[in-house]
Each structure stands twice: as structure tokens, then as C-alpha cells.
Amino acid sequence: MNEMTPTREERVANLKGMGCARKRVEDARFTQGKGNYVDDVKLPGMLFGDFVRSPHAHARVKSINTEAALALPGVVAVLTAKDLEPLGLHWMPTLAGDKQMVLADGKVLFQGQEVAYVVAEDRYIAADAIELVEVEYEDLPVITDPFKALEEGATVLREDLEGQTEGAHGPRRHPNHIFLWEQGDKAATEEVIAGAEVVAEEMIYYHRTHPCPLETCGCVASMDKINGKLTLWGTFQAPHVVRTVASLLSGIAEHNIRVISPDIGGGFGNKVGVYPGYVCSIVASIVTGKPVKWVEDRMENLMATAFARDYWMQGKIAATKEGKITGLWCHTTADHGAFDACADPTKFPAGFFHICTGSYDIPVAWVGVDGVYTNKAPGGVAYRCSFRVTEAAYFIERMIEVLALRLGMDAAELRRINFIRKDQFPYHSALGWEYDSGDYHTAWDKALKAVDYEGLRREQAERLEAFKRGETRKLMGIGLSFFTEIVGAGPVKNCDILGMGMFDSCEIRIHPTGSAIARLGTISQGQGHATTFAQILASETGIPADMITIEEGDTDTAPYGLGTYGSRSTPVAGAATALAGRKIRAKAQMIAAYLLEVHDNDLEWDVDRFVVKGAPERFKTMAEIAYASYNQAIPGLEPGLEAVSYYDPPNMTYPFGAYICVMDIDVDTGEAAIRQFYALDDCGTRINPMVIEGQVHGGLTEALAIAMGQEIAYDEMGNVKTATLMDFFIPTAWETPNYTTDWTETPSPHHPIGAKGVGESPNVGGVPAFSNAVHDAFRTFGLTQAHMPHDHWRIWKVASDLGLHG
Amino acid sequence: MSKMHLKLKVNGQEVETLAEPRELLIHVLREKLDITGPHIGCETSHCGACTVDMDGKSVKSCTVFAAQAQGAQITTIEGIANPEGMHVLQEMFREHHGLQCGFCTPGMITRAWRLLQENPNPTEEEVRFGMSGNLCRCTGYQNIVKAVLAAASEMNSAKEAAE
Ligand code: FES
Numbered sequence: 014m015n016e017m018t019p020t021r022e023e024r025v026a027n028l029k030g031m032g033c034a035r036k037r038v039e040d041a042r043f044t045q046g047k048g049n050y051v052d053d054v055k056l057p058g059m060l061f062g063d064f065v066r067s068p069h070a071h072a073r074v075k076s077i078n079t080e081a082a083l084a085l086p087g088v089v090a091v092l093t094a095k096d097l098e099p100l101g102l103h104w105m106p107t108l109a110g111d112k113q114m115v116l117a118d119g120k121v122l123f124q125g126q127e128v129a130y131v132v133a134e135d136r137y138i139a140a141d142a143i144e145l146v147e148v149e150y151e152d153l154p155v156i157t158d159p160f161k162a163l164e165e166g167a168t169v170l171r172e173d174l175e176g177q178t179e180g181a182h183g184p185r186r187h188p189n190h191i192f193l194w195e196q197g198d199k200a201a202t203e204e205v206i207a208g209a210e211v212v213a214e215e216m217i218y219y220h221r222t223h224p225c226p227l228e229t230c231g232c233v234a235s236m237d238k239i240n241g242k243l244t245l246w247g248t249f250q251a252p253h254v255v256r257t258v259a260s261l262l263s264g265i266a267e268h269n270i271r272v273i274s275p276d277i278g279g280g281f282g283n284k285v286g287v288y289p290g291y292v293c294s295i296v297a298s299i300v301t302g303k304p305v306k307w308v309e310d311r312m313e314n315l316m317a318t319a320f321a322r323d324y325w326m327q328g329k330i331a332a333t334k335e336g337k338i339t340g341l342w343c344h345t346t347a348d349h350g351a352f353d354a355c356a357d358p359t360k361f362p363a364g365f366f367h368i369c370t371g372s373y374d375i376p377v378a379w380v381g382v383d384g385v386y387t388n389k390a391p392g393g394v395a396y397r398c399s400f401r402v403t404e405a406a407y408f409i410e411r412m413i414e415v416l417a418l419r420l421g422m423d424a425a426e427l428r429r430i431n432f433i434r435k436d437q438f439p440y441h442s443a444l445g446w447e448y449d450s451g452d453y454h455t456a457w458d459k460a461l462k463a464v465d466y467e468g469l470r471r472e473q474a475e476r477l478e479a480f481k482r483g484e485t486r487k488l489m490g491i492g493l494s495f496f497t498e499i500v501g502a503g504p505v506k507n508c509d510i511l512g513m514g515m516f517d518s519c520e521i522r523i524h525p526t527g528s529a530i531a532r533l534g535t536i537s538q539g540q541g542h543a544t545t546f547a548q549i550l551a552s553e554t555g556i557p558a559d560m561i562t563i564e565e566g567d568t569d570t571a572p573y574g575l576g577t578y579g580s581r582s583t584p585v586a587g588a589a590t591a592l593a594g595r596k597i598r599a600k601a602q603m604i605a606a607y608l609l610e611v612h613d614n615d616l617e618w619d620v621d622r623f624v625v626k627g628a629p630e631r632f633k634t635m636a637e638i639a640y641a642s643y644n645q646a647i648p649g650l651e652p653g654l655e656a657v658s659y660y661d662p663p664n665m666t667y668p669f670g671a672y673i674c675v676m677d678i679d680v681d682t683g684e685a686a687i688r689q690f691y692a693l694d695d696c697g698t699r700i701n702p703m704v705i706e707g708q709v710h711g712g713l714t715e716a717l718a719i720a721m722g723q724e725i726a727y728d729e730m731g732n733v734k735t736a737t738l739m740d741f742f743i744p745t746a747w748e749t750p751n752y753t754t755d756w757t758e759t760p761s762p763h764h765p766i767g768a769k770g771v772g773e774s775p776n777v778g779g780v781p782a783f784s785n786a787v788h789d790a791f792r793t794f795g796l797t798q799a800h801m802p803h804d805h806w807r808i809w810k811v812a813s814d815l816g817l818h819g
Numbered sequence: 820m821s822k823m824h825l826k827l828k829v830n831g832q833e834v835e836t837l838a839e840p841r842e843l844l845i846h847v848l849r850e851k852l853d854i855t856g857p858h859i860g861c862e863t864s865h866c867g868a869c870t871v872d873m874d875g876k877s878v879k880s881c882t883v884f885a886a887q888a889q890g891a892q893i894t895t896i897e898g899i900a901n902p903e904g905m906h907v908l909q910e911m912f913r914e915h916h917g918l919q920c921g922f923c924t925p926g927m928i929t930r931a932w933r934l935l936q937e938n939p940n941p942t943e944e945e946v947r948f949g950m951s952g953n954l955c956r957c958t959g960y961q962n963i964v965k966a967v968l969a970a971a972s973e974m975n976s977a978k979e980a981a982e
């Protein structure tokens with residue numbers, strides 16, 4: 014060794030492996046305007062598609078006249094359901110076992126529904142042509158209330174399903190009913206509730222909202238008739254599934270379809286599904302022989318593409334007088350809109366909503382979810398959450414607060430005495446999950462201490478006294494939330510999407526000079542996969558992260574995977590990456606043994622090399638091994654150094670966290686000022702703390718939006734009242750507080766590197782924290798439940814209804 | 820619709836193109852001039868993804884007609900880096916993790932670039948207020964604010980050193 018020989022610490026630092034706050038490799042191009050998003054794709058002769066959409070929420074389509082539109086110079090085609098029907102594409106299957114109109118087939122069922130598709134030489138001509146398509150409608154009665162939809166004699170919305178009493182998820186008991194899905198033991202739960210010392214009951218509504226990524230959905234379809242290949246660029250969170258679906262729908266063989274997800278400007282669940290725009294663009298490209306681009310505008314995005322939530326959750330929670338929870342009951346009425354297009358694993362029509370026993374040891378529970386059709390847009394997507402986990406977390410974290418009120422108990426203490434204890438893991442929940450790991454008490458104590466919880470409660474009590482004396486008009490609210498997520502879907506034995514098991518994949522090639530490329534079945538939408546997956550590989554293979562290219566999103570080159578949503582990239586593809594890295598290392602060990610002329614058992618791994626045990630000066634670095642794998646014949650081994658891993662997770666992962674929000678609420682204006690937000694996350698092993706913190710900031714801000722103002726609201730005629738960013742609340746830098754982040758680290762026992770996923774935790778845990786703070790401010794005045802979003806008007810109304818305006 | 824002969828100076832270069840007067844500046848930039856750094860997030864002036872600098876002011880280019888831009892000097896994200904490399908703002912956005920999906924980033928940086936010329940020494944409040952026309956769905960702004968403040972202080976120390 015000489016002075017130039019790096020020390021072990023230097024070698025570790027050089028890797029930029031797991032645990033290091035590696036700066037992102039994506040940023041150089043994004044900060045210089047060199048990203049490549051779908052709308053940046055420009056092909057010779059490219060045409061533009063645009064939709065004629067329904068202004069009505071429920072109407073019969075009497076006629077469509079496209080003559081005037083077709084006469085406009087620059088208009089190439091106008092497609093209606095009649096044109097798609099011979100191809101069998103006027104309807105398409107949804108991910109939830111239902112079907113959805115691609116273009117209005119005789120009637121429209123929600124405002125903004127696709128009626129005709131115009132193809133023109135540029136987007137201005139397309140927009141002009143839309144105005145020229147004449148559609149004659151005949152109004153039908155509109156239903157926007159899911160409870161009214163199930164009334165006897167209610168207008169039948171889905172006439173196409175008339176007489177079908179069996180749906181994809183069991184019996185339908187009413188023409189507007191989709192399914193009843195149950196988990197747990199109903200009779201036993203009801204018995205416990207009937208005999209309980211204390212029962213708290215409440216209707217908790219989680220309103221309809223929308224993921225609204227900054228980039229809307231879009232695609233470019235290009236059919237090359239000469240070689241029969243279809244290339245489809247699009248904002249797809251699951252490009253491989255899109256390829257399979259496109260093949261099944263179009264009849265084009267799967268190898269002749271190439272799907273590319275380029276850079277994606279945020280997804281949050283909005284970009285999982287298949288939308289009519291994709292189908293129409295593909296058809297238009299086949300028909301015209303030209304590439305066709307379709308990018309929805311913001312109004313179309315908010316009105317028609319994939320809403321989230323809209324769950325009416327009736328809850329009962331039973332406990333002893335001392336506050337030990339004895340049972341939980343929940344009946345949910347789920348408004349799915351006009352088509353059941355939820356993006357859930359096939360066997361879970363209500364997603365993982367049955368994680369709603371939360372972080373608590375609840376001996377018996379039952380949930381039932383009724384899915385209902387209304388005249389609203391389809392969707393029900395997992396908006397920055399793992400399939401209805403956000404609804405579940407909101408439900409239980411509100412029920413706990415309601416129970417604390419009933420018991421007259423401190424809500425932090427009530428949580429503490431009901432937490433699943435560390436020694437109970439792996440824990441089997443009453444609703445059938447096996448929680449892999451957790452240490453809730455440690456996290457909770459750390460959080461309460463960090464914010465000086467008792468001090469806050471004292472201050473709150475003083476403020477209340479001052480309020481009563483008329484010295485202030487501001488109340489203080491302390492919002493508590495302790496959530497358990499369930500992410501990383503999921504085991505192929507019970508999780509699939511359209512029959513595709515929810516595994517994920519990674520394929521690695523090491524180059525002769527010791528750098529590498531790895532391709533995954535997932536696709537980043539801002540999570541920084543190119544940065545973090547290289548860190549996993551660096552730690553596993555000893556190749557510095559800076560020398561590893563990560564590629565995703567091109568189905569011609571990447572291995573098949575189910576994509577990125579539900580916080581599944583790290584739990585599933587991250588595991589595949591680690592295991593592929595281990596395969597590389599295993600082969601590297603054989604090569605090193607040959608080169609060093611020792612038995613492979615005599616070698617040990619050290620950061621970036623194999624070292625002969627007991628002889629530290631004898632080693633081969635990964636770079637040397639890589640070179641050898643290409644330039645020498647090694648007996649018994651194939652040349653090259655590559656590996657592929659398809660990972661089927663044995664279980665989900667269960668990240669958790671403790672969030673506390675402190676708010677000052679002006680009872681006269683309804684304004685809520687967030688003065689402090691503390692977020693402790695436990696996502697298991699931490700791959701890149703900087704990226705984790707960024708995910709938490711972003712998720713909390715989406716939670717802030719949802720809890721405090723964001724909604725997709727309809728009037729009684731089914732008009733969308735919040736279809737622009739003027740009405741649909743997205744916080745700016747001005748409204749958004751600074752957050753304090755913190756962590757504990759409880760690795761997942763079944764994940765190769767112990768990681769659990771984090772992207773969605775802050776949204777799942779954040780919403781109840783904000784909402785509980787609002788409720789808590791009015792707690793002593795008798796408020797038990799006020800529905801979100803808690804905008805100024807609604808908070809003002811709460812204060813007014815409680816008689817606080819004198 | 821008849822087209823007008825549009826002359827602009829974009830990122831220091833004289834350019835000309837034909838455009839309908841009603842065409843929006845963002846579409847002219849992206850589709851006619853292949854300047855795809857500025858993005859479209861709403862086309863209704865709410866999101867700021869399309870922010871460019873026009874004659875010394877931040878504008879939302881989805882709210883400027885081609886006709887209004889005749890003869891204007893325009894700087895987009897593509898024109899912000901120096902010949903020597905990235906602008907301090909670009910570096911600080913990377914350093915402080917001020918971006919995730921990157922879709923808002925060109926607009927954010929272009930806006931911050933003008934903000935720091937208007938107010939070279941802003942407080943956190945002034946940054947938050949001055950950037951409030953630009954929406955981000957990913958970052959929660961905390962790191963964007965950090966990046967802009969860090970860039971301001973870097974730029975100020977560089978200026979002091981030069982004086
Ligand atoms: S696209 Fe111009 S402000 Fe949103």
C-alpha cells in the first residue's frame with residue numbers, strides 16, 4: 014500500500030451507496046430545460062387529437078354531426094363510437110373488471126365524458142374543429158349522491174348492465190350497485206359492539222379529490238405500417254401493463270408494440286389507468302398512418318381523468334371504560350362514478366382498505382364496502398397512496414379521536430395503550446394482514462417529546478381560557494396522527510393487475526471497464542430512481558453509483574414489471590435490484606477465486622472487492638473482476654457479467670409514522686395557520702435520506718391540500734365545480750409551511766435490504782394530522798366530526814354552528 | 820387564419836417564424852422554435868410551468884399572445900446557464916433537492932432568476948411570496964425556497980468578492 018491507496022472509508026464514500034444523501038443525477042437535465050416529457054416528443058408529420066366532451070352529466074346522445082368539422086381545412090378525421098365499434102374498441106375493459114365507453118355509445122354518464130375524437134394538423138385546428146362537431150343530447154335525470162343511487166326506483170345509470178345481477182366482485186343488489194366487499198367477522202364484531210362498555214359512532218367522509226400532477230396525461234401513438242410496429246410514448250406509470258393491454262385490445266402482437274414512458278411530470282396515481290385518449294390516438298394513428306399526439310388540458314384532467322377517494326365511512330368503535338379497544342366496525346359507501354375504473358389489484362375492489370384497524374391491536378373487526386355508480390367521472394385511483402390506504406388511515410385516526418372524546422381521554426394516551434406492541438410482530442390483524450415489523454411506542458414517544466406535547470396541551474388550555482375571557486379570537490388545535498401503511502404490492506399469489514402478477518424486476522449488465530447499466534420494470538415520476546437504485550446496486554456490487562446508469566420505461570429494453578405506484582418501487586423493484594446485484598456478486602466471487610487461485614469459500618467481500626481471508630493484501634476489485642469476465646476463459650463459467658432478477662415479494666411492507674400538526678384557527682375568518690408540523694417516518698432501511706425528506710415534504714403538501722381545501726365538487730346537475738386550478742386548491746409556496754422531519758428505523762425482516770417505501774406515507778399520515786388539528790381546536794365546544802376539506806368557509810361554518818360567533 | 824411574421828429575440832438569438840396572432844407564446848416557443856424547457860401545466864395562468872422572461876419581467880407564456888410578443892426579448896430556462904456551466908440557481912436547486920419530477924423546475928428557476936434581480940437579498944417570506952405564482956406538486960416548496968435563498972447568498976458573496 015502507498016499513500017495513494019484509498020482507505021476503506023474512502024472506498025465506502027466513493028461508492029455513494031445506501032444511506033448516503035447522494036445528489037440526484039436527474040437534476041442536471043431538468044434544471045437546464047432538457048427533460049424529455051411526452052409533450053416534448055415531436056415526430057415528422059405528427060397530428061393532434063382532441064376530444065369533444067359532454068357538457069351533460071347524464072344524457073342520451075341523439076345524433077352526432079361531424080360534417081362541418083370535417084370540412085375545416087386541416088382536419089384529418091373525426092372518430093365517434095360508430096367508427097370504433099367495428100374494431101370492438103368503442104368500449105374497453107377497466108382494471109376493476111368493469112368496462113368503460115371509449116367514446117359515447119348512445120349516452121353519456123358524466124360531465125366531460127369523451128364523445129368524439131378530432132384529429133387535425135395542429136392543436137389549434139383541432140380545438141376549432143371541436144366547436145364544429147354538433148351533438149344533440151336529451152337530458153336524463155342526474156344522480157350525484159351514492160345513497161340516492163341505491164334508492165328503490167332510482168334511475169338506472171348503466172343500462173348496458175341491465176339484468177346482470179352478478180358483477181366482477183359478486184352479486185349486485187341494485188342496478189346502480191357494483192359490489193359489496195366484506196372482510197372480517199361481522200357477527201362477532203356486532204356482538205362485541207352490542208355488549209361494549211363504550212361505543213363511539215361516526216360517519217366519516219373522505220371527499221372526492223384528484224391527484225393533479227403538474228403534467229397532465231398524454232401520449233403519442235405512431236403506427237409504422239411498413240414493419241407493423243406500434244410505438245406508444247405516454248405518461249404511463251405502468252408501461253409494461255399498457256403494452257399488454259394495448260396488445261389485447263388492438264390485436265397487435267405484443268412484440269410489435271413498444272411502449273415508452275419518457276420523463277413523467279408527476280403521477281400520484283393519475284397515470285396508472287388506461288384512458289380513452291390512448292385508445293383513440295392508437296386508432297387514429299393506424300387509420301391515418303401518421304403519428305398522433307394527444308395531451309389533455311388541465312380542465313379535462315380534473316373533470317375526466319381519474320379522481321380519488323369519495324368514501325362515506327360509517328364507523329363504530331367499541332372499548333372498555335379504560336380505553337382498551339375491543340372491536341371496530343365499518344360500512345363504506347364508495348362512489349365510483351359512471352364506470353368502475355379503480356386501479357386496484359384485481360382481487361381487492363376496495364384496495365387495501367381493510368388495513369383500517371391501523372396501528373392498533375383490535376381483537377375483532379368487520380368492514381363492508383358497497384361500490385356504487387353515479388353520474389361522476391370514473392377513477393378511484395390510489396392518489397399517492399397504496400390502494401385506499403389513505404381512506405383507511407383517515408377513518409381509523411378520526412375514529413380514535415372520536416373515541417377519545419367519548420371517553421374523555423387524551424388522544425395521545427388512547428393511542429399509546431392500544432398500539433400493537435413491538436413483541437407482537439409479526440402481527441396478524443383481525444382483518445387478515447400480517448404486519449411484518451414495527452416499533453410504534455418508540456416512535457410515538459420520540460414524536461411527543463420532540464414537540465413537547467404536554468407543553469402544547471398546557472398552552473392550548475391557556476389559549477382556551479383567554480378565548481373564553483374574550484382576549485383572543487384564535488383557537489389552537491393539536492392534530493395527532495399515527496399511521497401504518499401497507500405498501501409494496503405485492504405477492505403474486507394474491508396480487509395481480511389484469512392477471513399480471515405484481516412482481517417487479519431488474520436486469521444488470523456490468524461493462525468490461527467496471528461500469529454498469531441496470532434496467533427496471535418500474536418508472537420514476539420524480540422519485541429519483543436513477544439516483545437511488547444506483548445506490549442500492551453500489552452497495553451490493555461495489556461499483557460506484559456514479560458509474561451505474563439506471564434505465565426504465567422502455568418496454569423494448571426493460572424487463573417486465575408492474576410499474577410505479579402504491580409505493581411499490583422500493584419494496585418490489587428495489588428488492589429485485591438488490592438480488593440481481595447479489596447474483597452479480599456471486600459470479601464475481603467465482604471469478605475472483607479463479608484469479609486468486611483460492612477456493613471461493615476462502616474469499617470475503619469487502620466494500621468493492623473480494624479479499625482472501627487472512628491475507629488482506631490479496632484481493633481482486635470488482636473492476637478487475639469485470640474485466641476478467643470479458644477477457645479470459647474461466648473454466649466452468651460463461652463469459653460476461655450480467656444478472657436478472659424477478660422479485661415476487663413474500664409479503665407487503667408496513668411503513669409507519671407519527672405526525673403532529675399545530676394550528677392556530679381564527680374563528681371569525683375560518684383561517685387556519687399551521688405553525689408547526691413534525692413528521693416522524695419509519696420506512697425501514699433508508700436508502701437516501703435527502704430523497705426521503707423530499708418525498709415527505711411533497712407528500713405532506715399534498716395532504717395539506719386535500720385536508721384544507723382541495724376537492725372535486727359537483728352540483729346537483731352533475732356539473733364539476735372545481736375544474737380549473739383557480740377552483741381546485743393547490744397550495745403555493747405562500748400557504749405551505751416548513752416541516753420538521755425525523756425518523757426511526759425498523760427494517761423490514763423479509764425485504765433483502767430492509768426497505769419499506771416512503772413516497773406515500775406523508776399523504777396517508779398527513780391528512781388525518783391536518784384534519785385532526787382542525788377538529789381538536791373545536792373539541793371542547795362539542796365538535797365530533799366536520800367533513801373535509803377544511804377550507805376557510807367550512808371552518809367558519811363550524812365555528813358559527815357551534816355558536817362561537819356570538 | 821392568416822399568419823403574422825413574428826420576430827423575437829430568444830436567449831440572445833434573433834429568430835423569426837410565422838404564427839397566428841392568437842397563438843400563445845408557449846406554443847410558439849415549444850412547437851415552432853423547439854424550445855421545450857418551459858412546460859404547460861394548465862394554459863390558464865395558474866401554474867407557472869410556462870414562465871419565461873419577457874422584456875425583463877416574468878410572464879406566464881400561456882397568457883401572452885404571439886401578437887403581443889412581437890419584437891420582445893425572451894429568456895427561457897435554456898438561456899439561463901452561463902457559457903462556463905450551470906447558473907448558481909441551477910446548481911442550488913440540485914444541491915438542496917429543490918426538484919423531483921422536474922416539470923415545474925424550468926418555470927421555477929426562470930422565475931427565481933428574475934426575482935433575484937428584482938430583489939438580490941430576499942427574506943424567506945419574500946421568496947415564498949415572490950415565487951407564489953409557480954406551483955409545484957412534488958417538493959412542498961421547502962427545498963425550493965432553500966435553494967433560492969442559497970443562490971442569493973452565493974451570488975451576493977461572488978459579487979462582493981468581485982468588488
Ligand atoms: S401553463 Fe401557463 S400558467 Fe400554467
Ligand code: FES
Pocket residue numbers: 227278279539917918919920921922923924954955956957958
Ligand atoms: S418537481 Fe414536480 S412539480 Fe415541481
